[in-house]
Amino acid sequence: MKISKIKIKNLFGISEFEADEKSLELIGGNGTGKTSVLDAIRFALTNRSSRDCIVKAGATEGEIIIETDSGLSITRKPRTNKTDYKSIKQDGKEVQSPEAFLAEIFSELQLNPVSFINMTSKEQNRIILDLIEYHWDLETIRGWFGEIPGGVNYEAHILEVLQQIASENGQYFMQRQNINRDIRNKKAFIEDIMKDLPENFNAAKWEQYDLQAIHTQIEQARQYNAQIEKAETLKANYDNKIRGFQADKELKKQGVRNHFADQEVALQAKIAQLKAELEAAQKDFAEIPLAEQESFKVIEAEFERDIAQFNEELKAFEPYLLKDKMNLAPLQEEAAEALKMKQQLPQYNKMLSMQTEIDALKAQSDEFTRKIELARELPAQILAEANMPLGEMSIDGDQVLIKKPNGDLPISNLSEGEKLDLCVDIALKNKAGLQIVLIDGVEKLSPVNRQHLFDRCKASGLQFIATRTTDDSELTVVEL
Numbered sequence: 001m002k003i004s005k006i007k008i009k010n011l012f013g014i015s016e017f018e019a020d021e022k023s024l025e026l027i028g029g030n031g032t033g034k035t036s037v038l039d040a041i042r043f044a045l046t047n048r049s050s051r052d053c054i055v056k057a058g059a060t061e062g063e064i065i066i067e068t069d070s071g072l073s074i075t076r077k078p079r080t081n082k083t084d085y086k087s088i089k090q091d092g093k094e095v096q097s098p099e100a101f102l103a104e105i106f107s108e109l110q111l112n113p114v115s116f117i118n119m120t121s122k123e124q125n126r127i128i129l130d131l132i133e134y135h136w137d138l139e140t141i142r143g144w145f146g147e148i149p150g151g152v153n154y155e156a157h158i159l160e161v162l163q164q165i166a167s168e169n170g171q172y173f174m175q176r177q178n179i180n181r182d183i184r185n186k187k188a189f190i191e192d193i194m195k196d197l198p199e200n201f202n203a204a205k206w207e208q209y210d211l212q213a214i215h216t217q218i219e220q221a222r223q224y225n226a227q228i229e230k231a232e233t234l235k236a237n238y239d240n241k242i243r244g245f246q247a248d249k250e251l252k253k254q255g256v257r258n259h260f261a262d263q264e265v266a267l268q269a270k271i272a273q274l275k276a277e278l279e280a281a282q283k284d285f286a287e288i289p290l291a292e293q294e295s296f297k298v299i300e301a302e303f304e305r306d307i308a309q310f311n312e313e314l315k316a317f318e319p320y321l322l323k324d325k326m327n328l329a330p331l332q333e334e335a336a337e338a339l340k341m342k343q344q345l346p347q348y349n350k351m352l353s354m355q356t357e358i359d360a361l362k363a364q365s366d367e368f369t370r371k372i373e374l375a376r377e378l379p380a381q382i383l384a385e386a387n388m389p390l391g392e393m394s395i396d397g398d399q400v401l402i403k404k405p406n407g408d409l410p411i412s413n414l415s416e417g418e419k420l421d422l423c424v425d426i427a428l429k430n431k432a433g434l435q436i437v438l439i440d441g442v443e444k445l446s447p448v449n450r451q452h453l454f455d456r457c458k459a460s461g462l463q464f465i466a467t468r469t470t471d472d473s474e475l476t477v478v479e480l
Contacts, residue, residue, distance in 0.1 A: 001105065001434050002463045005067040010059035011043070011078070012036035012051060019465075021069065023457065025442075025478040026467045032475040034467035038438045040064045041465070042111050044074050045102055045434075047086070054078045068434070074102070105433040113423030114441055121412040128400045128411065128422070129157035134382050144378065145371050159379050166375035176368035179361045186354045186361075193351040198341070203348045206341035214335045221326045228325055231317030234310075241310055249303045256295045260288055417449045424456050439466035454480060 008017040013036045026034040043049045044064045055062040060081050066074040071092075077085035088098035095101045109116055109127055116124060136158045141148055151171040152164045164170055264285070271281045401408035402422075411419070424437065437457060442450045450468075457464045458480070 001068050001070040001072065003066055003434070003436055004069045005065065006041065007063070007065040008037065008040045009063045010056040011040045011054060011062040011064055012056065014040060015056065019477070021463065023463050023480045024465045025480055026465065026475060027470050027478060028472045028475040029470060032473070034469070034475060035440055038440050038465060038467060041066065041438060044076050045106060045111070047076065047099060055080050106436075107426055109423055109426050110434070110436065111438050112440055113420060113437055114439055114444060116423050117416055117419050121410065124411045125400045126157070126160075127426070129159055132157065132159070134158055134385065144374060158382060162375045162378050166372050172368045172372050172375075176365050176372070179365045179368070183358050183361050183365065186358050190351050190354055193347050197344055197348060201341070201344060201348065203345060206338065206345060209338050209342065211335065211338050211342060214331060214338060218328060218331045218335060221328055221331060225325045225328070227317060228320040228323050231320040234314050234317055235321060238314070242307070245303055245306050249299055252299045253296065256292065256299070260292055264288065416445065417452050420445070420449060420453045421456060424453070424460055424462065435462050437462055437464040439464055441469065442466045443468045443470075
């Protein structure tokens with residue numbers, strides 16, 4: 001598709017301008033309207049302008065009409081006192097969604113290819129990447145990664161999207177980094193726990209060990225030993241006890257003797273004083289020996305009872321006599337060791353739990369690594385399957401590499417002429433689109449590159465309109 005007619009009236013600095021299907025070079029000094037012609041065409045195609053005033057000073061309405069050899073006509077009339085007018089028709093019929101339709105028939109680079117030379121390498125890469133035809137959507141991403149990774153600009157080209165996913169600043173890389181840091185911290189914590197655990201620590205043994213049972217066994221042994229000690233004490237003190245009982249008996253007898261001796265004296269005195277009671281006193285006196293003997297019998301009975309009770313007590317402990325006491329030291333050592341080991345179990349179990357967490361984190365880290373590697377491998381697969389717009393190309397990180405005889409080169413390494421060739425190639429890419437290139441300021445190019453660009457456009461069948469600033473005060477239109 002080529003432009004067959006251009007008509008401009010009262011737009012920007014242009015009063016009137018007309019052209020046909022020929023390629024043109026607009027020559028003149030600043031202010032002669034060269035760039036206004038290109039800006040008017042751009043305005044017709046995009047409905048946008050970087051200028052504040054579109055309608056020429058002094059007029060209330062401007063107009064641009066563009067017709068193509070494919071039956072497309074574009075008419076725009078910007079107005080200062082009422083709503084702008086536009087009409088985009090194909091074969092005489094109004095086009096639905098005209099702005100979207102127009103956006104499909106040209107690339108932005110066609111409207112100012114010289115600017116491509118001065119773009120940053122990132123901007124140049126972006127333009128080239130957008131030309132690589134590879135159908136994808138968010139379900140494609142989900143199919144690759146099982147999810148939609150965050151922190152990614154999904155408006156970008158698929159190769160840039162994958163580069164962002166695989167980037168060190170990407171979600172996967174950062175999450176893997178955080179997980180690996182957690183793994184290192186947990187491993188360090190486990191190492192600290194292991195330092196404090198006894199050598200060859202048997203957690204299963206000490207988990208099942210019945211500490212209460214060993215303490216019960218120790219207590220039973222203590223009681224057994226106490227019985228032996230009691231038996232030995234009773235046996236050792238037997239003679240002393242008997243002497244004690246005997247002494248108690250004698251003391252009691254002496255007490256009886258003293259008591260009755262005192263009573264005898266008292267009664268003798270009473271006899272002397274109370275003759276009337278003599279008989280009774282004599283009778284009592286006569287009974288004293290018998291009473292004394294009865295008291296002795298009671299004392300002897302008590303003595304025999306105490307001896308019998310003591311013998312019975314000794315008899316109960318006789319099984320323990322001559323027995324060896326149990327050695328408590330091994331049991332106590334075992335109990336102390338069991339207690340010490342059981343105190344280690346919470347830390348040991350925490351270590352096992354943490355190791356389980358580490359295994360889970362490692363699996364997550366490995367999955368993020370797999371996804372990062374996948375994001376790094378997919379570009380090669382995409383480039384192998386995609387429709388490449390400019391011949392053989394490859395990707396190195398976020399850089400587009402153009403195939404050259406002396407090796408693949410990033411766009412930033414191409415010469416000025418090679419970059420202009422790229423612009424022509426891009427214009428040629430859309431065969432069904434508008435086959436025109438607007439070249440503003442060709443004086444910025446070397447004469448060789450300028451002529452090369454013109455010759456390349458002609459040889460490729462591209463229509464072009466170029467501007468060249470000179471010292472001339474009038475606009476000159478040269479048909480090429």
